[in-house]
Amino acid sequence: MQTLKWWHVVFSGVPLLLVLVVLLSAEDPAHGGGAVIALALVPASWFAFGRRSFQSRAVGVTFFVVLLVLLATAISFSPNTAILQALAFPFAWTFSRTRREVMVTNVLVAVAVGTGFFLAFGQEATSVPLILLTMGFSFALSMAIGFWISSVEIHSAERGRLLEELTAAQAQLAVLHRDAGATFERERMARELHDTLAQSLTGIVMLVQSARRDADVGDLERVRGRLELLEESARESLVETRTLVAAGVPVAVDGGIVPALRRLAARFERETGVTVEVDADTALPALARDREVVLLRCSQESLANVRKHAHASTVRIALREHDGEVTLTVRDDGVGIARHSGVGFGLPGMRDRLGLVGGSLDVASNASGTVLTMTMPGGATVASVASEAAPAAEPSRQEAS
The missing domain is CATH 3.30.565.10 (Histidine kinase-like ATPase, C-terminal domain)
Structure with a gap:
C-alpha cells in the first residue's frame, strides 16, 4: 500500500472522522480541544513531510515517531480516538522492511496506545489490567492480519512467477513443436x-x-x-x-x-x-x-x-x-x-x-x-x-x- 493517493485519503479521512466523534462526545471542552489539536496535527504532519516516508528512511522514522506521540496524546485526551491505531498499525507494516522491524514497530504502536489509555485512566488501579489486555489484543490482531496479508501477497507473487514460467515454457514448447514439425x-x-x-x-x-x-x-x-x-x-x-x-x-x-x-x-x-x-x-x-x-x-x-x-x-x-x-x-x-x-x-x-x-x-x-x-x-x-x-x-x- 505504498501508493501515495491512498495514504493521502486515509491520513485525511480518518483524523477528520475522529474529530467529529470527539466533538460530538466530549464532555470536557479542554480535553476535547486537546484531542482535536492532536488529530489535526496528524494530516498536517503527513502532508508536510510524512508523505516522503517511503523515499527517505530518516523522514519515515521521524514521521513514525511523531505519529506515535500524536496517537498517545489524542487517546489521553479522548479514549475514543484509539481508533487512530487502525491507521498507525498498517503504516508500521508498510514502513517496516524486515520481520524484526515489523515486530518492533507494532510493539511501539501498542505501547503508544497503552500510554494514551494510562494517561487517561492511570489513576485507577483497576484500569491497568484492562489497558494491558487492550495493548496485547491490538498487537496480536495487527500481527495476525499483517502476516495473513503478507502470506497472500507472497503467494500471489509466487503464482505470478509460476505463471510467467509457464508462459515462457509454453512459448518454448511452441518453438520446439515448430522445430520438430520442420x-x-x-x-x-x-x-x-x-x-x-x-x-x-x-x-x-x-x-x-x-x-x-x-x-x-x-x-x-x-x-x-x-x-x-x-x-x-x-x-x-x-x-x-x-x-x-x-x-x-x-x-x-x-x-x-x-x-x-x-x-x-x-x-x-x-x-x-x-x-x-x-x-x-x-x-x-x-x-x-x-x-x-x-x-x-x-x-x-x-x-x-x-x-x-x-x-x-x-x-x-x-x-x-x-x-x-x-x-x-x-x-x-x-x-x-x-x-x-x-x-x-x-x-x-x-x-x-x-x-x-x-x-x-x-x-x-x-x-x-x-x-x-x-x-x-x-x-x-x-x-x-x-x-x-x-x-x-x-x-x-x-x-x-
Whole structure:
C-alpha cells in the first residue's frame, strides 16, 4: 500500500472522522480541544513531510515517531480516538522492511496506545489490567492480519512467477513443436524422395546401361524396347515430381493391395528380368487404406533393394493375414545384405513407416538370400499415415520401384 493517493485519503479521512466523534462526545471542552489539536496535527504532519516516508528512511522514522506521540496524546485526551491505531498499525507494516522491524514497530504502536489509555485512566488501579489486555489484543490482531496479508501477497507473487514460467515454457514448447514439425517434414521429404524419385532414377540409370550394352552388340530391337521403358519411366517420374511438389494428392491403391502388388511385380520383371512371384491370401480381408499404403511402399523399397544390391534371379512376395495381423514377406535368392555396404534410407525408412501403424520389420539375410518380414495390425489407425506417405497421383506409378 505504498501508493501515495491512498495514504493521502486515509491520513485525511480518518483524523477528520475522529474529530467529529470527539466533538460530538466530549464532555470536557479542554480535553476535547486537546484531542482535536492532536488529530489535526496528524494530516498536517503527513502532508508536510510524512508523505516522503517511503523515499527517505530518516523522514519515515521521524514521521513514525511523531505519529506515535500524536496517537498517545489524542487517546489521553479522548479514549475514543484509539481508533487512530487502525491507521498507525498498517503504516508500521508498510514502513517496516524486515520481520524484526515489523515486530518492533507494532510493539511501539501498542505501547503508544497503552500510554494514551494510562494517561487517561492511570489513576485507577483497576484500569491497568484492562489497558494491558487492550495493548496485547491490538498487537496480536495487527500481527495476525499483517502476516495473513503478507502470506497472500507472497503467494500471489509466487503464482505470478509460476505463471510467467509457464508462459515462457509454453512459448518454448511452441518453438520446439515448430522445430520438430520442420524436422519431421524434412525427414518425410527425404524418405519420399528416396522411395519415389530415387527409385525411378535408379531404374532409368539401369535401363540406360542395359540399352548401351544392347547397342554395343547391335541388338536394335532390344534397344528400342529399352528406350520405350525409358520414356515411360521418365514420364512417370515427371508426374511423380509434380505430385511431390503439389504435396496434396493422396496415394491411390486401385483395387486393393493385392492387384497393386501384382502390377508392381510385373513392372519390376519388365525392367530387370528378375522373376517376381506374388502369393497373396485370397481370403485377405479389406485393409485400412493407410496400411495398404505402407505395404505398397515397403514392397517398393524391398524390390528397390533387390535391384540395387541382391543380384537375385527370383523374388517371392507373400501376403498373409492371421488373427488380425497382416504379414508381408519379401524373399530373394541374392547374395545377402552382408555382401554390400552403405546405409541409406531403405530399411530405416521401412521401419519408420511400419512404426507409424504399430508394425515392425524383421530382416534375415545370409549368402543364399534375404528375407524381409513386415508385420502390422490389420485394423484402422487413429491417425492415417496417408499424409506422411509419398504422394503419387497416377495409379500406374504405384508399381514403379
